[in-house]
Amino acid sequence: MRKDETLLNPVKPSPYRIIDIIKENNSEWTFRMENDKLIEDGQFMQLSLPRIGEAPISVSGYGEGYCDFTIRNVGKVTKELFNLKKGDTIFMRGAYGKGWPLDRFAKKNMVVVAGGTGVAPVKTLLSKFAKNPDMYKDIYVILGFKDSEAILFKDTLDKWKKSPNFHVIYTLDNEKYSNWETGLVTKFIERIPFEEFEDNYECVVVGPPVMMKFATMKLNELNVPDEKIWVSYERNMSCGIGKCGHCRIDSTYVCIDGPVFNFAKAKHLSD
Numbered sequence: 001m002r003k004d005e006t007l008l009n010p011v012k013p014s015p016y017r018i019i020d021i022i023k024e025n026n027s028e029w030t031f032r033m034e035n036d037k038l039i040e041d042g043q044f045m046q047l048s049l050p051r052i053g054e055a056p057i058s059v060s061g062y063g064e065g066y067c068d069f070t071i072r073n074v075g076k077v078t079k080e081l082f083n084l085k086k087g088d089t090i091f092m093r094g095a096y097g098k099g100w101p102l103d104r105f106a107k108k109n110m111v112v113v114a115g116g117t118g119v120a121p122v123k124t125l126l127s128k129f130a131k132n133p134d135m136y137k138d139i140y141v142i143l144g145f146k147d148s149e150a151i152l153f154k155d156t157l158d159k160w161k162k163s164p165n166f167h168v169i170y171t172l173d174n175e176k177y178s179n180w181e182t183g184l185v186t187k188f189i190e191r192i193p194f195e196e197f198e199d200n201y202e203c204v205v206v207g208p209p210v211m212m213k214f215a216t217m218k219l220n221e222l223n224v225p226d227e228k229i230w231v232s233y234e235r236n237m238s239c240g241i242g243k244c245g246h247c248r249i250d251s252t253y254v255c256i257d258g259p260v261f262n263f264a265k266a267k268h269l270s271d
């Protein structure tokens with residue numbers, strides 16, 4: 001983190017260069033950026049372009065000197081980002097927010113259900129599980145995409161499939177595709193052997209609001225208590241540091257109290 005600038009103005013963005021652009025599909029690209037900021041799994045940064053605007057985007061990967069953002073081209077800022085090329089500059093500030101509670105996940109069976117662009121906020125988490133098989137028990141992963149054109153992180157998905165304690169189900173909403181299932185992610189949640197976990201598990205659910213609603217309902221139906229479910233929420237944001245109230249729902253600030261929430265709290269957050 002560039003401490004001097006952050007102390008003077010905590011919302012001042014700094015310019016970083018694009019190292020690479022990976023075109024995952026037509027509307028979702030991963031921007032690999034130079035980075036010197038500290039990142040926790042599940043956090044987001046505010047990306048901006050002068051005279052255009054700013055958008056909060058989850059960190060989908062990081063390593064020595066770089067971090068990744070997997071961005072869907074949906075509006076004003078993201079459209080302009082899609083006009084950039086390797087070597088161009090994006091302004092960044094962050095990383096912000098509470099990420100995944102890794103201490104609580106240690107030594108547990110993990111169930112991760114994610115859909116579409118929602119796979120981005122769980123990618124660093126799943127990579128951590130894959131790299132540290134001794135620190136976790138079995139990892140059950142259900143990932144869904146609309147169709148084969150919408151698949152993200154193809155190579156990484158293949159690696160996870162081969163990871164020692166991973167049990168993966170990859171599915172497309174309504175397309176048949178080799179070695180993939182067909183159907184919504186909710187259809188496959190009942191394949192998770194919760195009764196074998198002896199209560200030693202936690203669940204992570206991230207995706208479009210409708211998918212999160214039905215996936216959490218299904219988990220509850222299978223007697224998974226809210227306290228064992230973790231979600232990541234997207235809300236309109238501005239400052240990202242708990243000052244402007246833009247992301248506030250009741251007394252909760254999604255930017256600093258989230259974006260990762262325990263579902264026992266998250267289910268009571270409504271606009």
Ligand SMILES: Cc1cc2nc3c(=O)[nH]c(=O)nc-3n(C[C@H](O)[C@H](O)[C@H](O)COP(=O)(O)OP(=O)(O)OC[C@H]3O[C@@H](n4cnc5c(N)ncnc54)[C@H](O)[C@@H]3O)c2cc1C
Pocket residue numbers: 044053054055056057058059069070071072073074075076077078079117120121233234235236237259
């Ligand atoms: C914590 C957090 C993490 C996030 N992580 C990611 C991530 O990893 N990847 C990612 O792609 N996104 C992510 N988002 C979502 C992203 O920040 C939003 O999609 C953001 O609004 C994009 O900015 P924009 O200026 O391009 O879009 P905007 O111009 O703000 O448009 C946003 C939405 O409004 C709609 N819209 C725009 N103009 C109109 C109009 N005239 N009429 C009707 N509808 C309109 C668009 O279709 C779009 O759905 C995250 C959000 C949060 C809060």
Ligand code: FES
Pocket residue numbers: 236237238239240241242243244245246247248253254255256
């Ligand atoms: S975005 Fe300003 S308080 Fe959360």
